[in-house]
Amino acid sequence: MRIQRFTAPFFAENCYLVSDSGKAIVIDPGAGSGDRIKAAVSAQNLEVVAVLITHAHVDHVWDAAEFSAPCYVSRPDLYRMKDPATSTSGGSLPLPNLRELYGDWKQPEDLRVYPIGFFESGLKFAEGLVVRGFSVPGHTEGQVLLLLGGVIEAGTIPDEVSVEAEVLEQVPSMIVFTGDHVFAGSVGRSDLPGGDNRQMLHSLRTTANVLDPNSLLLPGHGPATLLSTQLSTNAYIRQARKLG
Numbered sequence: 001m002r003i004q005r006f007t008a009p010f011f012a013e014n015c016y017l018v019s020d021s022g023k024a025i026v027i028d029p030g031a032g033s034g035d036r037i038k039a040a041v042s043a044q045n046l047e048v049v050a051v052l053i054t055h056a057h058v059d060h061v062w063d064a065a066e067f068s069a070p071c072y073v074s075r076p077d078l079y080r081m082k083d084p085a086t087s088t089s090g091g092s093l094p095l096p097n098l099r100e101l102y103g104d105w106k107q108p109e110d111l112r113v114y115p116i117g118f119f120e121s122g123l124k125f126a127e128g129l130v131v132r133g134f135s136v137p138g139h140t141e142g143q144v145l146l147l148l149g150g151v152i153e154a155g156t157i158p159d160e161v162s163v164e165a166e167v168l169e170q171v172p173s174m175i176v177f178t179g180d181h182v183f184a185g186s187v188g189r190s191d192l193p194g195g196d197n198r199q200m201l202h203s204l205r206t207t208a209n210v211l212d213p214n215s216l217l218l219p220g221h222g223p224a225t226l227l228s229t230q231l232s233t234n235a236y237i238r239q240a241r242k243l244g
Contacts, residue, residue: 001128002153003175004040005218008033010102011059014220016177018148019046020128026051026067027146027177028220030059031102034066050125051108054179055143056080057192058088058095060220064108071108072118074135077142080194081107090193114144122147136207138200139180139188145207146177152216158224160184174215176227182207182217184225187236204240 004017008030016027017037024046026037041048048069053061056077061084064071073081080087085095085105099105114133117123122132134145152173180188187204190197213228230237 001148001150002156003218004156005158005224006033006036006040008059008063010062010098012221013059014218014222015063016218017041017046018129019044020126020150022046023126023129024048025125025129025131026069028052028054028060028179029063029066031062031098034063037063038066049129052131052146052177053077054146054177054181054220055140056084056087057140057180058084058098060179062098062102062105065106068109070110070112072112072114074133074142074144075113076137077140078111078113080140080142081111087193093192119144134176134207134210136181136203138190138196138203140192141194141196143179143181143188143203145179145181148175148177149173150175157216158218160223160225174212175218176211176215177218177220179220181219182230182234182237183219183222184217184230185234186222187234187240201240201243204237208237208241 001020006015008015010031013030015029015033018025026048048067050069051064051067051071053073056073118133122130124130132147136143136145190200211227215227217225217227
């Protein structure tokens with residue numbers, strides 16, 4: 001399995017291309033990322049079989065229609081896909097030059113809701129690409145973690161976790177795309193429309209108690225990290241384990 005990260009110019013949002021045996025999934029294609037991801041897909045002769053959304057905030061979904069594959073989103077966040085700019089900000093979050101720079105919003109033609117089985121046993125999108133959802137409301141009503149297991153191709157581990165790269169490239173690991181749930185040293189805000197601080201605390205506590213501490217976390221903004229690192233250093237997670 002190969003993981004490639006593309007940082008979109010809008011809000012420096014991290015998009016991911018995950019591939020195995022010629023098939024690929026795109027995760028959270030933010031504004032301005034589509035052309036770069038499609039260039040990588042073409043150069044590597046990949047077929048994109050799905051676009052997966054962790055949550056439907058404007059900076060995570062704007063280029064989703066650039067891909068002809070089915071686009072999946074959680075049911076609680078589905079309404080946001082009609083107008084992600086308005087549903088994200090509620091008029092309170094500046095979205096500088098969004099449409100001027102990246103064009104008007106286009107809803108994906110094949111928009112689907114994650115089925116129940118996605119959160120129970122996972123969905124197989126292609127050989128080597130089995131993804132399971134884990135619901136963590138708080139940042140939005142429908143924020144999900146995307147969990148994959150497998151051995152990561154040598155040389156594709158983000159540099160910031162290079163100390164652990166040798167292990168991650170040799171043994172099956174849990175890879176978690178966290179969207180805006182957990183970051184390195186921080187967590188997602190809960191004060192935007194649809195956010196809920198009490199739910200965020202509960203979701204953070206559940207994440208800390210349920211996931212393997214050796215999980216590689218690939219967030220929607222900022223550097224990659226390990227859950228074990230966040231359990232020992234992230235003050236927000238420590239607080240959530242007490243109060244959540």
